[in-house]
Amino acid sequence: MPLLEGEEEIICNSVTDILGKLGTSREKLIPVLQQVQNKLGYLPTLAMHKIAENMKIPAVDVYGIATFYNQFRLNPPGKHQFKVCMGTACYMVGGNIALDSFERRLSIKEGETTPDREFSLERVACVGCCTLAPVVLVDEEVEGHVTPTRVDGILLTFETNGEKKTEEGTEEEGGSEV
């Protein structure tokens, strides 16, 4: 995923900051990664290289920890996140069908983010509301009994909301000119 303008600087500063706070001894690796992710939302390749350099450990070890634990993500999260539950109960009643629909509509695979960083798609293990299966978490809101039609509905809501916002934005701009 290409970095946005000015992102490189933010990454470097955050890493230096966090390393300064926690120190560079090896057992701090997981907490450092956790904090970097909290700050940036994900672990950019650049950040992992910086950490490896400063901790004087091979970059592959950092990458190893980052990919071993499910908590860490290597893609930036989208502005809106879809998490499709793939617990047993959801899978049984068509969780994969919902996931397919998202993948088809957004043209990305699970674990990826759309190029405009608007949406990201993930699969999660059981969110604990098996009675509503299949379940999708839309920005932490639970959507139950999700069919492909509902997927279209969810995306359409975001689209129309987005359009509304841009309209409002242009109106405001227009107003200031007058």
Next chain:
Amino acid sequence: MKIATAAEHYAGMKAKAEQKINSLQEKTLIRVGAATCGLAAGAQKVKDTFVEEIKHKGLDAEIIEVGCMGHCYAEPMAIISKPGFPALCYGHMDEGLAKLLVEEFLGNDDPCYEYALVALEPNDIFPTFSDFPRDAYEKKIILEHCGFIDPEDIDHYLAREGYASLVKTLQMKPEEIISAMVDSGLRGRGGAGFPVGKKWTICRNTPSEIKYIICNADEGDPGAFMDRSVLESNPHQVIEGMLICAYAVGATKGYIYVRNEYPLAVQRVKTAIEQARKKGLLGSAILDSTFSFDLEVFEGSGAFVCGEESALINSMEGKMGVPQARPPYMAVSGFWGRPTVLNNVKTFAYVTAIIKKGAGWFREIGTEATPGTAVFTLVGKVANTGLVEVPMGTTLRQLVFDIGEGIPNDKEFKAVQIGGPSGGCLPEETLDIPIDFDSLEKAGAIMGSGGLVVLDEDDCMVAIARYFLEFTQQESCGKCTFCRLGTKHMLDILTRITQGKGSLADLDILQELAEDIKMGSLCNLGKTAPNPILTTLRYFRDEYEAHILEGRCPARMCKDLILYYIVPEKCTKLCNVCVGSCPVEAIYTREDGLKAIDQEKCVKCDNCLKTCPPEHNAVIKLSPPVLPEE
């Protein structure tokens, strides 16, 4: 002298708590079930509506959040106790019902019985839980208080004789505690069923200045959520159990290892620890005795294999969560090389109850080899989903058909999947085996952490086996070659079979690989990963053969082996629902006005089948995917 102070200290604390709870009960009390499951179903909105309406009407009532009662099918739930009425529980709550209840029940003394689910106390008007069929089987030890007390207020637990077991413990010798555990026959509830008394004895007898207690709440099975539910609904019972354990083995420091995917559980446990510390129930000189113990929460980074104890400890030490060969056992050399007792959430919750009511009482429940109860998350194709606690020895049939009340929508029962990804699928003929560690293992499944998924005729056993293997394959830590490569190889074969490209020789390779992986893996993840395949091969071989020989998926679930078809005789020309529902515009209107599916375009999303009006039901799935001649 010292002992008297501990008991006195506690008595004072408890009296205060009771006073507080009693004053709560003098006015109307609304308890909203707000564990993750309840919140997901909309409990927050229900609670907000209650608060708003009560304020709006100027009524005097108290609203608190409680945990999960285990009746997941009826979430969100609320309990209203109004003086003069039996405490009533309402299920399937929404904002409208909350509004109505405030107006009619709180305002006008009409409890709206038509919406009530159950009454909590025996009365002349409304049935109670004991009138439910499942109550005849249920025996609640761990879930006793869950859903009735406020997990974020220690006084609720204290008023229900919470921490009385700790006081009793402080008056006993550590050896007495351990022998009580041995006598009770309690076995660890993490899945393997190791005797708790034995583990504690080893730890107690290993000399060391520092010892640790770790509570394993790294519940990673998809479809199991009882540990989360217990921590969210009644964290103090677990903390009390850990205190008792620490006193018995001589530990001073403990950790609760919770998945970071359970933010609510993490927060509630932290609150509970804080409150216990304030009351002098954690920290140094607990209840003015010489016993000191403190607790901390460790947030796991999310790796299924970290449920294995040596992997869990590795990850706590900041390394990759990779299991190690044993011995030495954790009880001898665990966290930072010190003797460590590592038990599951439920195990610690049992400890509290055993000390309170005695080892003999516990032995009476369940079976000879496995005393006590089993907690299951009953999900899948079953009418009453939820969290159930039954004595060991209850049969699977009772669990599915009496407690769960059978399969919904007139479908045919096919199998139960028990024990999560490490468990197995058991068919109809095994339903009469009693539930305990040993019988289940004999049938090819395992007790595991207690996830129980009911499958019906629409579930393809090959696809289910593939689903679980996909999970374990992803979660394999990669240390042992058999587990790392063997599961991948098996997954490839299963994928091929679900695509209709398998051969009969594949089944023999699967069998062989499964046995090799079992033998060649260090930890239980690898040793149990082939279970879903072995059991389905053993009990549902005909389904594998149908996929391979006929290119047919009997349950019509495997995408590559089905096609969607609109039956011309059933299709009405007058509606366009399916056309609109299709995400890829594969459905068109034929020249004669009937609808048809362009098989080239169809992505098999199931939408048309769901949207076709039930009076027509014209869309069907065909397997093998061959279009009928017209």
